[in-house]
Amino acid sequence: MNPTPPLGTHAAIPKPALDQVLGALRDAGYTLVGPKVADGAIVYGEITGIADLPVGWTAEQEAGRYRLRPGVPGRLFGFAVGPHAPKRYLYPSTATLFRTRRTAEGFEVLPGEEAAPRYALVGVRACDLAAIAIQDRVFLDGPAPDPHYRARREAAFLLAVNCLEPGGTCFCASTRTGPRCTTGFDLALTELDEVLLVEVGSEAGAAMLAAADWRPASAFELTRARRALAEAEGRMGRTMDVRDLPDLLYERLDHPRWEAVAARCLSCANCTMVCPTCFCADVVDTSDLTGGEAARVRVWDSCFNHEFSYVFGGHLRPNIRARYRQWLTHKLATWIDQYGVLGCVGCGRCITWCPAAIDLTEELAAIRGGEPT
C-alpha cells in the first residue's frame, strides 16, 4: 500500500499506473467516463481503463471542421476538447423532474429520477472546470438549488488534465480559464513524455492516487510541465479581446454585424448545445393515453430555438438576428452581470461545431472594430 499524498502534492506516476487510479475509482463505485474515439471524433463515454483512451490520437479543429488525426504515438491526452462536455453528465440533456398520478382527490406527485449516478470524469480540461464552476453558480446558487444537478455534482469525481495541445479553435488563454487547471479538481494530470505528473486537489483525489505507485515529482519534471504549459498558452488557435465587456456589447446592440451574421447563421442551436456553460431548458409535459399518469420532463433548450421566446401574441425574438444577438450578448456581456464572470470559457466548441463555420471570436472582433451605430 502506498502512502496517501497530502493535499497539494505534485506527484509523478508511470503512465500505466493511471490504470491503478482508474481501478481504484471503479472500486470506489464510480462509473468511469472519459475521452474515447467514436463516430469520427473524441467524445466522452464510459471507459474501463487506459486502453479505451484515444491513445496516439489528436484532432484538427477549425471553424465548422473537425478531423481525427494520428498524433504523437503513445500520448494519452494529446488532443483538445471534443464535442462533448462534462455538462452532459452533470446536467443531462433529458431529465424527468417529477411524475404525477391521478387520485380520488386530484393527483399525487411521484419522484422523477432514481438515485444520481456517480461519475468519475476523466480528462476534464481547465476550460471545462471553469464551466463546471459556472454551472455550479447557475444551478446551486440561485433561488432554488437544482436537486438533479446537485446530486450528480456532489457525487462526481473530477480527474482533470492540463492542456499541452490546445486545439485550432481554443482561446482559454484569452478568457483566463486555462490551459492549466488551477482549482476545482480532485486530481489534475500533466502528461510528460514518460510520466504523468499528478496534482492532488482534494482528499478524495489523494485517496485515489494512493492506489498508484506515486513518488514526488522532481523539480526538473515540474519545470518541464510549467514550460510546456507556457508554450501551450502561446499556441492557442484563437484569441479573444475581452476588454470593455460587457459595456462594449451593450452599446452596440444595433450594430450592423448582427444582420450580417444572421445571414449565415442557421439558428440550428448546435453552438448552445455543445457549449459547456449554456444551461437553458424547456419543460415538456407528457401523459399516458388514460391521462392517469403524467410527467414533467426537462430537456436542453436554446435561445436559437423558435419556441424559446414565444408569449401570447408572438415571438419576442422572431428572427435569427435577435437570436444570435441574445446568444453572443449573453455569453460575453449579460453573463458578467448575472454571475460575475464571462459565460465563455474559451473552449472553442461552438466554433468547431457550428455547421456554418461561424466564429464568435471573429464576430466579437468585428463588432468591436466597427463603430457603434
Add this chain to the structure above:
Amino acid sequence: MARPRLAVYKFSSCDGCQLSLLDCEDELLALAGAVEIAYFLEASRQALPGPYDVVLVEGSVTTEEEVERLKEVRRQAKLLVAIGACATAGGIQALRNWADADAFRRAVYPTPGYIRTLDRVRPLGDVVLVDAELRGCPISKRQLLDFLAAVLIGRTPRMPAHSVCTECKRRGAVCVMVASGVPCLGPVTQAGCGAICPAYARGCYGCFGPMERPNTGALGDRFVALGQSRDEVARAFRGINAYALPFAAAGDRFARSDIEEG
C-alpha cells in the same frame, strides 16, 4: 365523457404512416380503450360513419376525386391532422411538380388516357384547413402517441419547431457535417425523428420537413463550400419534402443558378 371517435383516411401515399399506427402494439390496447376507432380500413373492415373527433389523414392529393373526398373528410372532422410528408408537403410524388406529368404518364401507362391527375401534387393544406401536422416519412410513433395523449388529456399538442440538430446534440451524436464533411439537412429540418440518421453517421434527408424559419440558403451555401455542386444541393432539398415551401424555394434557387452559371 364518451371516448373520442378516431378515423384514419388515406389518399395518395404508401401506407407507411398508417403502419406506424398499427405498429403501436404495446399501446394499442390502451389506445383502443381511450378512443373509439371508428374508421380505419387498414386495421378493420368496420367503417362507422362520421362525424369524428380526430381524423388522421395520410397521403397527398393528386386527383379531382381526391379533392372532393378530402373536402368531405374535412366536413366530418372536428380535428383534422395531416400525418406524414405526403399529407403535410406532398411527399416524394410532389417531385413531379417539377417535371412533365404527361411525359411520365405516357412512359408508365399503356393507355394514358385513363389517368387523370391534377397539374400538381398537393399537400392537404392546399385544399382544406388542417388543424395539426405530424411530420415525417414515416411519422414517428412516439409523436403520434404523444399527440393523441395530448388531445385526450386536453393539452395543446405541440410539435417541435426547432432543428434536428437540437435532438442530435441532446442524444450526444457527433455532427456528421463537421466531423466528416457529410452534407446534412439537420440544421433546417424540424425535429421529431430523434436524429436517427446523424446517429448512424448519415446526413439528415429532411424527412420531417422544414423547421420554423429555416435558413436554407445559408445551408446550401455551406454544402457548396463542402464541395457539392449547386445541382447536388438542389437535389438535397428536392427530396421527400421537396414541395414544402422553404425547401422548394431553396431547391429552385440552387437549380436555377446552376443554369445561370452553366
Add this chain to the structure above:
Amino acid sequence: MSMTAVGPVPPAPHPLQPHAARLVTVTPEAPGIATYVFELADPALRARYAFAPGQFNMLFLPGIGECAISLSSDAGEPGRLAHTVRAVGSVTRAIARLRPGDAIGLRGPYGSPWPVDRLRGRDLILVAGGIGLAPLRPVVYHLIRHRPAFGRVQLLIGARVPADLLFVSEYQAWRAAEIEVIETVDRADETWTGRVGVVPVLFYQLRPDPRRTAVLTCGPEIMMRFVVYEALARRIPRDAIYLSLERNMKCAVAVCGRCQYGPFFLCKDGPVLSYDRVEPFFSVEEY
C-alpha cells in the same frame, strides 16, 4: 413500476414540485377572462404563505403544463389566492375548464413586487392595459388599506373594448377610497359613453409633479413603451417608473433561462423593474 408515493404536501422537496391546492370560486370578468380563487390544501402551508403585490405563482395541471400567473387579490388576505387568467393556451384553457373543488398545483410566490413601501408619501400613477390590471389590483388594495400614507393616486385603465374592462364592479369602491379611476377603450360600442383612445393618451390630461410622482405600469409592451415616453416627457425620473414585464417562463427559479431580459431573469429580478435598469434593452427592437 413500484415507486413510493410522495404527496405534494407537506412542502415538496423538489423546488419545481407544486403544492396541492383547490379551486374555491370562479368569477367571470370579461370574455375569456375569469378570476380563480385557490386555497392551499395544507393548513400549515396556508398559514405560512404570504405574498406582496406584483408577485406571481406557477399554476400546474398534471399532463397539461404550468404557467406564471400573477396574484390579483389582496396581499393582506393571503389565505385567498386570486388569479385573473386569460385563456390563451394550454394551461390557461385547462384552468378555464376547472370547477370549484377541482385540484390544481401551485408554487410561489415568485418575483419582485411593486415597491409599495418605498413609494409611501408619493403621488402614484398606475397604468394598466388589458390583463395588466390583474397584477396591479393588489397595489390598489394596498393603497386602500394605507390610503393616508400616499398622495394623489390616479389609475388609468385601458381595454380594447368596453366588455374587456376588468373588475368594473369595484371601480366605485376604489373611487370612494380616493383613487381616481380613468378608463378608456380602443373601440367603443353603443353602450359606451366614456373615453375612446389608447391609454397613454390619458397622460395628456395629467399634470404630475415630477418630484413626487411614481408610475407603475403593466400591459402590452407597446403600451408600456408609450407610457414610459409620456412619463419621461413629464420629467418623471427613470427610477420612478416601474414596469412589469412578461417573458416566457418555465421554471420561475432562474435556471430555465427563458425569461432572460438583458442581465435580468424576470422570474427573480423581475417581473417588476424600474425603467432606469431596463432602459438599455427596452429601446432595442426584438431584444
